[in-house]
Structures are given as C-alpha cells and as structure tokens.
Amino acid sequence: MNTAATNWIAACDADEIDEEDVMRFDHDGRTYAIYRSPDDEYFATDGLCTHEQIHLADGLVMDHIIECPKHNGRFDYRTGQAKGAPVCVNLKTYPVKLDGGKVFLGLA
Amino acid sequence: MAGGAKPEFIVIGAGEAGARAAMALRENGFAGKVTIxxxxxxxxxERPPLSKAALTDADEPQAAFILTPDRLDEHGIAHRANAPVTTIDRAAHEVHLETGERLRYDRLLIATGARARKLALPGATPESVHYLRTFEEARALRSRLTPGSHIAIIGGGFIGLELAASARARGAEVTLIELAPRLLARAVPAAIAGVIAARHEAAGVRLLLGTGIERIEAVGERHAIVLSTGERIVCDGIFAGIGAVAETALAERAGLAIENGIAVDERLATTDPDIFAAGDCCSFPHALYGGRRLRLEAWRNAQDQGNAAAKAMLGGSDAYDAVPWFWSDQYDLTLQIAGLADEGSETVTRDLGDGARLDFHLAADGRLVAASAVGPNGKIAREVRLAEMLIAKRAMPDKAALADVSVKLKGLLAG
Known part of the structure; x- marks a missing residue:
C-alpha cells in the first residue's frame, strides 16, 4: 500500500462507537462501515453487503465478525473475508488510524 | 459406503437446501462425486426475490443464481438441469431419471422442496388462477402487474402479502382476500399482523378479511371472484398463495417414512440410513422445543439444513437444532420471527422506536421461545438476531429488562 497517496478522512470521534460495534459513515456519495473490535481496535469496510446491498452498520458485531442484518451473511471485518453463504464476495477494507481521539478513514 | 471406488453422492433438488448441501460437502472435505x-x-x-425484487425492479429480472458455473467447476459439482427423478431404487442404490438413465449413489439427499397448494374451488383452473414458486412464474406474474390493472390475491400469508406490496409498487390495483379474520394468523401475534394490515391499507390495498370465496367465473378475457357475500370482484389476474405442500412423492414411493413431510431424525437421516432429507420437504424433531416435529418452509432453514445434511452424509452425528428464523419484506417494513411463537404463553413488548416493535414470547417457565418484530429492517434486525441467540441459549431473561429498550440485549446474552 502506498500510504503517501492515502487521503485520510475524519470519520467520527473514537468514542462514538462502542466496543464490539459498528457505525455507518457516508462520504462523497459512498457508504462505509467503521468497526471497533472487542480488543479496542478500529477497522473499516465498504458499508454495503456484497449480497443484496444492505447497510452492514445495522448488523450485529460479534468478536471480529459483522453479520448482515438482512440475510445474516458474515464477514471478518478485519480482512473483509466472506465467511459463507449467502455471501461469497469479500468486502473491500480500508485503512483506519486514530489521531487526537478521532477515527480517520484512509481512502485512495 | 462400499470401499474402493470413489463415493458418489447425489442431491435431488436444485433449490437452496440442495445447492448449499452440495457446497457444504466440499467445504467439509468430501472428495467423491457430487451431482445435483x-x-x-x-x-x-434464490427464491426469496421472486415475490419482491423480481417483480419490482425496473429492469427485466434475472434469476439470482446461488452458484456460478465457475464455482460449480471449481468445486467439482455436477449440476444437471431438466433432470426429474422418477424413482429411488434403494436396494440397488440407484436413482432413475425420466430419461431412463440410472445413476448410482452411495448416499442420497432429498431436497425436493415444496409446491404451491392449489386452490380447490369451482372455476379455479390453470388459466384462471396463478401461483408463484418459480422464476418463470415470477416473470409471468410481472407481466400482469401494470399500472391500473386489477390483481386479486387469495391468501393473506407471506407470499400473498409480499405480492400485494410488489403489485402496488408497480401501480396495480390490489384486492387481497383472506378467509381467516386476520392476516398471518399462524405466523405472528395479532398486534404485529395489525401493523402489517394497516400498512397495506395505507398503500391502497383492499383487504377483505374473514371472507370466503364461492367460485371463480370467466368474464370475457378477465375473471371474477364471487365472494360468499355475493360480491363479484372482476380482475385482470388472480393469484393464490394459500400454502405449500411438501414434495414427498418420490420418498413415499421409495417406502420412506412420511410424517407431514419426509420424516427425518435429528441428524436429518430418513428411515434409510443412506438417504437424508433437508429443507421444505422434510419434517424433523427439534431439540430446542422438546423434540416437537416441525416442517419449516423457510430460506434460512433450507440453508442451515443443507449444511447440516452434508455433515450427516459424511458421518457426522450432530443434532440439527438451529433456531427457526423467517423474514418477510413488504413496502418499507420488514417482519422477522425467530423461534416458535406458539410455544409461548406470555408476550413482552419492546418498543424500538420509529414504529418498530419487538415481541418476546416466553413459555410458562419463563424461557424465551420466540421473538417477532416488525419495522424498518435497520431497526429490528440486530435485536431479533440477539433474541435468536438468547432463544438458542434457552435463556430465561428478566421481563422488565426485555421490555426496556435502554437495556442492551447483548448484555443479557452475556448474563
């Protein structure tokens, strides 16, 4: 990854997301999901499920899995990996950094 | 299984359960031959979109394929279309196709699903009454849903209601006729059915509840439904969604036990240890509900049982005990049900805001046995999923906590 080309966008305050939870973030006509893991790390993926374009931020986070609120498609939000039917297409992930209590999303 | 030759597993039925089972065989390391x-x-x-997106999308719909040809190839799964099975010869371990061809199996999965129950009324013919089960039927139905056309729907269950919502979205006039005094009588509590009824009426659907039908008559190119009240409803298309019948004929002819569906044990084996059944076609004892025998017509059950049957075919001994889960989309509303509401004797309601409600169903001993919710999907889905986990844990949550929206269900799960 060429970090020099990364455009860091302030998404939210770090404490706006509970541990083991997810928040929706819309930017420039696209929607993203930002996660805070049970071990207090932050991650980001595309906001819509790869199965039927549903907002993942309405879904349930358990450990490192986000489950789509529509048909329970599951992804590892750290890697974007689809964890089985009905989802078979991985989620795109984005780099995240914390700075001054804010969560920044790294967009190309 | 006989040693030596490569084992051959056959899946009869190319629906959700069959497709999932075939994939799950590979995911669980099966290296023999797999044929659907x-x-x-x-x-x-996928059948769920047939009553929704396939009818309402602006573009001519495409079937939502579960498996691409590449994926079938990659996993070495053979799929044969237009290949109805006529006979299962258990003694020879063979299935006979309509073509006369015979295929050997070591283990067999029957995932034949269910078919639409046909309306038994004077004047109900293939020309006058239509059903929705297949992609072709969805396409035919779609062509009738034009602005200003008048569609009559018989049956206020999930299919009929989704169809009504889709027809309104396409600008068709809709009359929905249900014999029972309310919608979804067997599926959801009255209060939730009331929310759904109100939404349909707000959308302009004419709901005729507690209404019987005498007969159907041809009126030129159109048809009329004659109600028991004497009223005649003339319309451009009649659709019946009055339930489904398990496809058990093949199993029955093979001498397998039938009990409201192909009877399987807790690991989805039929009365023949080399033959399994999964999905809408089978009835199974559910450990979570005291071994009560259930037959579920549901997408997720088909998937989960496809997974479970694959493991059982490979010699696994796990009992299938997934919490039953259903959903329906109508307009901007989603309805979700986890568990079996009729196992409950008391209901506790949680107001989720924005008109969304979640009803918890508790058994007499305080155990959570089901949860039903209606509202925008984003408001209810996570809560129902957590309720489902509580049900699976046989939790006995505090009623006041269930009713209090400020108490996180995730917290109850940890307790």
Whole structure:
C-alpha cells in the first residue's frame, strides 16, 4: 500500500462507537462501515453487503465478525473475508488510524 | 459406503437446501462425486426475490443464481438441469431419471422442496388462477402487474402479502382476500399482523378479511371472484398463495417414512440410513422445543439444513437444532420471527422506536421461545438476531429488562 497517496478522512470521534460495534459513515456519495473490535481496535469496510446491498452498520458485531442484518451473511471485518453463504464476495477494507481521539478513514 | 471406488453422492433438488448441501460437502472435505439433479431449466437460484425484487425492479429480472458455473467447476459439482427423478431404487442404490438413465449413489439427499397448494374451488383452473414458486412464474406474474390493472390475491400469508406490496409498487390495483379474520394468523401475534394490515391499507390495498370465496367465473378475457357475500370482484389476474405442500412423492414411493413431510431424525437421516432429507420437504424433531416435529418452509432453514445434511452424509452425528428464523419484506417494513411463537404463553413488548416493535414470547417457565418484530429492517434486525441467540441459549431473561429498550440485549446474552 502506498500510504503517501492515502487521503485520510475524519470519520467520527473514537468514542462514538462502542466496543464490539459498528457505525455507518457516508462520504462523497459512498457508504462505509467503521468497526471497533472487542480488543479496542478500529477497522473499516465498504458499508454495503456484497449480497443484496444492505447497510452492514445495522448488523450485529460479534468478536471480529459483522453479520448482515438482512440475510445474516458474515464477514471478518478485519480482512473483509466472506465467511459463507449467502455471501461469497469479500468486502473491500480500508485503512483506519486514530489521531487526537478521532477515527480517520484512509481512502485512495 | 462400499470401499474402493470413489463415493458418489447425489442431491435431488436444485433449490437452496440442495445447492448449499452440495457446497457444504466440499467445504467439509468430501472428495467423491457430487451431482445435483434439478427439475428446472436453471442452475440453483434464490427464491426469496421472486415475490419482491423480481417483480419490482425496473429492469427485466434475472434469476439470482446461488452458484456460478465457475464455482460449480471449481468445486467439482455436477449440476444437471431438466433432470426429474422418477424413482429411488434403494436396494440397488440407484436413482432413475425420466430419461431412463440410472445413476448410482452411495448416499442420497432429498431436497425436493415444496409446491404451491392449489386452490380447490369451482372455476379455479390453470388459466384462471396463478401461483408463484418459480422464476418463470415470477416473470409471468410481472407481466400482469401494470399500472391500473386489477390483481386479486387469495391468501393473506407471506407470499400473498409480499405480492400485494410488489403489485402496488408497480401501480396495480390490489384486492387481497383472506378467509381467516386476520392476516398471518399462524405466523405472528395479532398486534404485529395489525401493523402489517394497516400498512397495506395505507398503500391502497383492499383487504377483505374473514371472507370466503364461492367460485371463480370467466368474464370475457378477465375473471371474477364471487365472494360468499355475493360480491363479484372482476380482475385482470388472480393469484393464490394459500400454502405449500411438501414434495414427498418420490420418498413415499421409495417406502420412506412420511410424517407431514419426509420424516427425518435429528441428524436429518430418513428411515434409510443412506438417504437424508433437508429443507421444505422434510419434517424433523427439534431439540430446542422438546423434540416437537416441525416442517419449516423457510430460506434460512433450507440453508442451515443443507449444511447440516452434508455433515450427516459424511458421518457426522450432530443434532440439527438451529433456531427457526423467517423474514418477510413488504413496502418499507420488514417482519422477522425467530423461534416458535406458539410455544409461548406470555408476550413482552419492546418498543424500538420509529414504529418498530419487538415481541418476546416466553413459555410458562419463563424461557424465551420466540421473538417477532416488525419495522424498518435497520431497526429490528440486530435485536431479533440477539433474541435468536438468547432463544438458542434457552435463556430465561428478566421481563422488565426485555421490555426496556435502554437495556442492551447483548448484555443479557452475556448474563
């Protein structure tokens, strides 16, 4: 990854997301999901499920899995990996950094 | 299984359960031959969109295929379309196709699903009354849903209601006729059915509840439904969604036990240890509900049982005990049900805001046995999923906590 080309966008305050939870973030006509893991790390993926374009931020986070609120498609939000039917297409992930209590999303 | 030759597993039925089972065989390391035999012309496709997006999308719909040809190839799964099975010869371990061809199996999965129950009324013919089960039927139905056309729907269950919502979205006039005094009588509590009824009426659907039908008559190119009240409803298309009948004929002819569906044990084996059944076609004892025998017509059950049957075919001994889960989309509302509401004797309601409500169903001993919710999907889905986990844990949550929206269900799960 060429970090020099990364455009860091302030998404939210770090404490706006509970541990083991997810928040929706819309930017420039696209929607993203930002996660805070049970071990207090932050991650980001595309906001819509790869199965039927549903907002993942309405879904349930358990450990490192986000489950789509529509048909329970599951992804590892750290890697974007689809964890089985009905989802078979991985989620795109984005780099995240914390700075001054804010969560920044790294967009190309 | 006989040693030596490569084992051959056959899946009869190319629906959700059959397709999932075939994939799960590979995911669980099966290296033998896997063949899916389907009646239809298509590769396995998702049926839930047939009453929704396939009817309402602006573009001519495409079947939502579960498996691409690449994926079938990659996993070495053979899918044969237009391949109805006529006979299972258990003694010879063979299935006979309509073509006369015979295929050997070591283990067999029957995932034949269910068919639409046909309306038994004077004047109900294939020309006058239509059903929705296949992609072709969805396409035919779609062509009738034009602005200003008048569609009559018989049956206030999930299919009929989704169809009504889709027809309104396409600008058709809709009359929905239900014999019972309310919608979804067997599926959801009255309060939730009331929310759904109100939404349909707000959308302009004419709901005729507690209304019987005498007969159907041809009126030129159109048809009329004659109600028991004497009223005649003339319309451009009649659709019946009055339930489904398990496809058990093949199993029955093979001498397998039938009990409101192909009877399987807790690991989805039929009365023949080399033959399994999964999905809408089978009835199974559910450990979570005291071994009560259930037959579920549900997408997620088909998937989960497809997974479970694959493991059992490979010698696994796990009991299938997934919490039953259903959903329906109508307009901007989603309805979700986890568990079996009729196992409950008391209901506790949680107000989720924005008109969304979640009803918890508790058994007499305080155990959570089901949860039903209606509202925008984003408001209810996470809560129902957590309720489902509580049900699976046989939790006995505090009623006040269930009713209090400020108490996180995730917290109750940890307790």
């Amino acid at each position: 035999l389907g009646d239809e012309a298509h590769r396995p496709y």
